[in-house]
Amino acid sequence: MDRSRVGLKDVARLAGVSVKTVSNVVNGYVHVTPATRTRVEAAIKELNYRPNLSARNLRQGRTGIIALAVPELDIPYFAELAHFVVACAEERGLTVLIDQTGATREREQLVAEGFRAHLIDGLIFSPLALTADDLAARVDDTPMVLLGERVSGGTADHIVVDNVAAARDATLHLASLGRRRIAAIGAQDDAVAETSRLRLAGYRQALKETGLPRDDRLVVPVEAYHRADGARAMAALLDSGPMPDAVFCFNDLLALGALRTLLERGHSVPGEVALAGFDDIEDGRYGTPTLTTISPDKQAIARQAVDLLADRMAKSSQAEAREIHVAYRLVIRESTNG
């Protein structure tokens, strides 16, 4: 059959459903049973039917695509999160276009300002460089859900984990082991490094509460949050800082890098140095020692993000922005519990 002539009617006839149902499937609406969706998709496949997106767009202003903009895909936290977002979106028949911003202000601004708004129905965005003012100044009206530390200024739905409380919990755990010289790896000078700022605040709060002295030589800055940065920071600390008996790293990649340096130099973990990270990426569960970490509920973050976004897209409402707090757990493993 010449596919350019195949229409909704042909698909509906083959699938044994109404034209309206085919249209619902094609448009990614949620109120279609999985069985019906499968039948319709099989018919679409058999006939090689292609919905005319362009015409459909003009008529309905919908593409069935949402964008997920994250700093970097090869940071496992974001890859794991993207995996969950794609799965949740798929349940609603939505396709996810994934954007890597590289955490640069310029790329993030393009994302926020709807550079590709003509392609997407909604945006899930984890900005690192943009400020609340940047986001408040946004003129694009594509529905958006923000993830992460950045304050939205009340301009968009926002899903957040309490970084200060989580960093405090991790540090209190290290103190509870009797450790007194607790270092922190992951400080960043950059004025916009909000994640770093909040986790550092939680770390310092815990020191204060437990009466431990604040020694800024134990706070090690990093350029980025990769394994190599953690390995370098740990080496710098061992080379010139006071010897720590515990280290809280602001993410798991930093901790895995620091762990490598410690073991390479013959220090036992947790015997000499106890170590905790943040993110609960899968690597940390299989290394030796396994890594104590803060585990944000990534699946909940993804589900909330897709749900909030779908809600906005359906209503195109101007309702007040919501802020959803997602739970985290302190997961104690071998790196602090040898």
Add this chain to the structure above:
Amino acid sequence: MDRSRVGLKDVARLAGVSVKTVSNVVNGYVHVTPATRTRVEAAIKELNYRPNLSARNLRQGRTGIIALAVPELDIPYFAELAHFVVACAEERGLTVLIDQTGATREREQLVAEGFRAHLIDGLIFSPLALTADDLAARVDDTPMVLLGERVSGGTADHIVVDNVAAARDATLHLASLGRRRIAAIGAQDDAVAETSRLRLAGYRQALKETGLPRDDRLVVPVEAYHRADGARAMAALLDSGPMPDAVFCFNDLLALGALRTLLERGHSVPGEVALAGFDDIEDGRYGTPTLTTISPDKQAIARQAVDLLADRMAKSSQAEAREIHVAYRLVIRESTNG
């Protein structure tokens, strides 16, 4: 300025370039210098100009979007590859829509048959479940580049690493250490598990060449290629198989899982058991011991894929399908070199 009135001319005037140049940038053509592209994008941003994709589509049949379809994003090999593909595509002004197929035949078939062909100008596809026949039967004419083991049947450009040779090299390396009971973790019963089949063939070839006996109790099947599968397979081998003195795992995640089980049970690596993986993901470079592995040149794979695809898209040629072999290296680290 009312953005609905902003046109190419306004952008061209502000950027100080011709309308044609703006059009080239908007359409993602490659023959625009980075400096000009930056200037045009700044003007687009300042004016909040939005190209009318729908009208443009109808006119030119182009969206500036390519799709990358991979089995799973939270497998680091694919996340690292996606990272490189996004970067290479971006240099050409192309946006990458990332698809997770879950390696199921049904989802892969939808991808191959151009279910979303109306959205994309081209497709980079890493199929695991589809056969050469499936691909040969494809009627969709969206330009496509295939990655990985699957034979394309000459229907599409194909980028491939020589899995048999690489697996053979890894096994020969283990034999060269004097190991005699070399196990293989990663066999799969599934008739379509081509990666597994090729790596097993390379492993067996090396045993034969070195005169080592073939002992099928040392070949351990897995359900999937995650850390947990490797950990389970290693436990099964230690519980009931002959004790190996080396293990070749068919990817790094399996090796990292197997490593965890070995260390947990008090076996030294590489002292008692030498261990090699495949993929060269970053985790393997930071664990203790660091992991010996086969390192396919992922950046070359990504660049070749984007280059071949862009070439197809530009020419819409029916030229014969090309097969590009990408180099790999055996990287010897602590897990075989203690």
